[in-house]
Amino acid sequence: MSVLQSNQLAAAVDQASHVGHRQKWLRLAVSVASVAGVALLLGALYGRLMTFGLRRDEMMFVPPAQYMPDWQLYQDVFFNHVPNVAWFFHSMHIVFGDQGLLGAARIGVFLLWVLLILAIVWTTLRISRSWLLALFSAVAILAADPLLGQAGMAATNNLLPLPFALLGLGLFVVETMEQRPRSSLIFVAGMCLSLAAGSKVSAVVFIPPVALAAFLLPARISLRTRLTGTVLPLAAGGLVGALPVFWYLLDDPQLFLAHVLSFHTGPHIAYWTANAASEPGLAMGLGGKLQLAFGAWLAGGSLILATVLVYLFWMSLRAGHKGERQDGKCLGQIVVVLAVTALAAVLSFVPTPGFPQYYIQPLVCLPILGALLYRQIGTQDRQQVVPVLCASMFVMLVITLPRLMPGLASLAKPDDFTSARLVRGGQELQQALASHNVPEGPVATFMPLYPMEAGLDIYPEFASGQFAYRIAPYTDAELAAFYRMVGADGLGDLFGKQPPAAILVGYDPDLEAPMLEYVRANNYLEVPVAELSNRYGEGRLFVRTTGGQD
Structure with a gap:
């Protein structure tokens, strides 16, 4: 092999090695960018989820x-x-x-x-x-x-x-x-x-x-x-x-x-059949x-x-x-x-x-x-x-x-997370009850997470929000016997046995109407509380006073 051929071969080998290194670094860069991109998307997703x-x-x-495990699924709630x-x-x-x-x-x-x-x-x-x-x-x-x-x-x-x-x-x-x-x-x-x-x-x-x-x-x-x-x-x-x-x-x-x-084959369908107009696009x-x-x-x-x-x-x-x-x-x-x-x-x-x-x-x-x-x-x-x-x-x-990027920006303000606002609402609720010397008792509401975030008691009948309450009129007696539930007709008996320390409403006027009637009949005091608003409305808190029902 001549010197010229040897030089050409060496140059070719060197060029191939250089190309190989470039491809290797390119693949590495693409891999790093891909991982970083997915991580960025997940960060944006987290922000969207939390807000x-x-x-x-x-x-x-x-x-x-x-x-x-203090309460048993299906049996107690x-x-x-x-x-x-x-x-x-x-x-x-x-x-x-x-x-x-x-x-x-x-x-x-x-x-x-x-x-x-x-x-x-x-x-x-x-x-x-x-x-x-x-x-x-x-x-x-x-x-x-x-x-x-x-x-x-x-x-x-x-x-x-x-x-x-x-x-x-x-x-x-x-x-x-x-x-x-x-x-x-x-x-x-x-x-x-x-x-x-x-x-x-x-x-x-x-x-x-x-x-x-x-x-x-x-x-x-x-x-x-x-x-x-x-x-x-x-x-x-x-x-x-x-x-x-x-x-x-x-x-x-x-x-x-x-x-x-x-539930899903009976009262659930009956409720929505009767109330389809309340949910646009149902x-x-x-x-x-x-x-x-x-x-x-x-x-x-x-x-x-x-x-x-x-x-x-x-x-x-x-x-x-x-x-x-x-x-x-x-x-x-x-x-x-x-x-x-x-x-x-x-x-x-x-x-x-x-x-x-x-x-x-x-x-x-x-x-x-x-x-x-x-x-x-x-x-x-x-x-x-x-x-x-x-x-x-x-x-x-x-x-x-466009839907995810606002979530990325929200990571800088964790106090604006939905969960953080809910915690503050529960704390405000607790402080309102303490400042008015409200007698002990559970909080009645279809938004049980607010009192639960503050460690306050709730009624087991409302532990699932409004889902059991709203189907009560559409549930036959035989099936209702398996549910820990109360309807509008049973509120008087439930509250008579254990009067609520407070009633939180403002999120579903039709379903909450019997609660408001109870509030007016028993001299509950409305207390302005911040941080109780959400996409369903502005929360209104009524607390039990010494002049109310005992």
Whole structure:
């Protein structure tokens, strides 16, 4: 080899090494920027969550954080949902109790968001082996319109099942694509699916398709191996995850079903049928439900995600037609995910009335479906997907950032958090009672979080806010016997046995009218108190005086 050739070879090697270093640093920079971007989005999400207005539904889900385990769910208080959500917020209160009841609950919701995003990234990355697709999937869920509303911002049971359902489905899909699924992870998948169903009844839709698929996947192994390695571990995990529900169900089946099932199929529907005019846009029929579904599935970030999925499906079909499909062994997994998505979509129309939060569960299946479709695309075609994913992420961020960025700015003013205002309202309430030497007794209100934040007593009948009270006229005597509840006709007896130290109203004039009548009849004194206003109205506090009822 001549000296000239040696020099040319050395220069080529040096240039290749330089290019390699540049690519390495470029990948590192992109990775750092991606992590920083997701962290920034999560920070903005946290700020939005903590400043999101108080919701009536939180009067049902947050109080158990304090009154458990002194009061028993279903027996001592009205609670119309499965128990996992109550115990979740109770555990959050134990850990973050210094943030107040609502603050601890909202922090718990944020941790669920983090778990959901991590589950999406891990699942899509394991299936597709593409960091770009994993990042796109995370941004797509962050940009989903319904999750930026009450479904994902309020301390309720709407978000709680999603990370567990996604993890359960994702683990099952990932493991059944292997020659020999790891039974330990299949066990975890079953447990996660049951935990999701124990957090919200509607999440049970994730279980039947997976349970059926366990007898068929992986297809390349014997039935005996499949039974011992997939079916039995999945069932065992499911039983372990369902233990909290079984505990309450077996302890008193009639009581449990009266709250979790009979309420939603009886007095709940009757109440809204009679009071539909009080809730604009209430979806009582199929037409209204279709409009809600359209807004959840085919608007904003969800529409972009659906469009990308159609594109990936077309690319997958093209790869199969050209004989360039990378992995044709995941057709069974695609069918499972499609079945779960379809079943969740169909059953979201079952509850009456329909609310936007009922239509969010199919959304978490879409990242897994996208990863499976991407897995089948050839290497050349994947290069064509890159600009589509990048452009889609950009559009999603353009649509979503105006809603998220105010949350980032709010982090500088934690005193303006909804939870902080609620704590101050409770303190003002407590000081008002102390300054007027109010006799001991519970506070009667449909906003029990205010007195509970200050450690004041409340009536068990109002521990779930207005939800038990308002259905009293629509509940037959046989079913009402299972509920710790009181209606307008029973207020006199309830207050006669234990007069309220104070009555807090101002949030629902129609339902609160009997309380105001009691106030006027028993010489309660109105005391001006700050920090008791929320999206439902200005709080009015009436305290018991020595001249009132004893």
